[in-house]
Amino acid sequence: MADDEFLARQRRQDPVVASGEVRLALAVVLELGAGELTRREPIRVDVQNDVVVLDGVVSSRAARDAAAAAVRSVSGSHDLCNALRAPAGDGEPEQADEFGAVVAALLPAPGHRGRFAFPRPVMLSLLVWLWLTVPWLALVAGVPAGPLAVAVLVVTAGALCARRWWPS
Structure with missing residues (x-):
């Protein structure tokens, strides 16, 4: 194991100082x-x-199941959230667990585009229109430019993040 020295230090750590979660x-x-x-x-x-969370990508479903069994064999583990992902093409049928059922219920339906359901050209046109309208509002209508600029930046960032044009 690559982290043997780290694990040895953790084992030597005073059990009163180390939290139960660390142990x-x-x-x-x-x-x-x-x-x-x-x-x-x-x-x-x-x-x-006291909930053990496993995360990562493993090579097979057998490894995913073995990791869950290993956690359940540890004394003191009260609950398990197994978020390990395994490849789907290994011939084994998909086994639904409680965590998978909860995640599946929270995922959007296929084809769901969120609150901003406009096509890309329409969304881009709306953003350009917004940016062209802001200077006019600031100069002609007398709207304070600072708060208006902040509002436009927030709307633009929200639209770009929702459309996945910009990493959130």
């Missing part, structure tokens, strides 16, 4: 490192309010 995360990491299917998988372990 639980360490126990899960040690258990995953001991498993044949999970030893070389890039699995991120996080513990929040």
